[in-house]
Amino acid sequence: MKFKKIIIRFLSLILLMVTALSNTGYMAHAQEVNINSTNGDVVIFAEETEWRFRVVDGQIQKRLWSLTWGKWLTEWEWV
Incomplete structure (x- = not known):
């Protein structure tokens, strides 16, 4: 009976660790919002990107x- 409890606790711990580690890759980012104080309009800015080149x-x-x-969005591509 004691052995069964140890196995259940061990499997529960493994399941908890796998669940916690698998969710680290999903992050949500809020878009930048600017509220115009004169009339209360909300303006949402688009993400700014630029292409970087190398030889x-x-x-x-x-x-x-x-x-x-401030991060890469793609891998290096041949032009």
């Missing part, structure tokens, strides 16, 4: 950078 072995590659969030 590897004489060929050009590009990658999309998010200015809003």
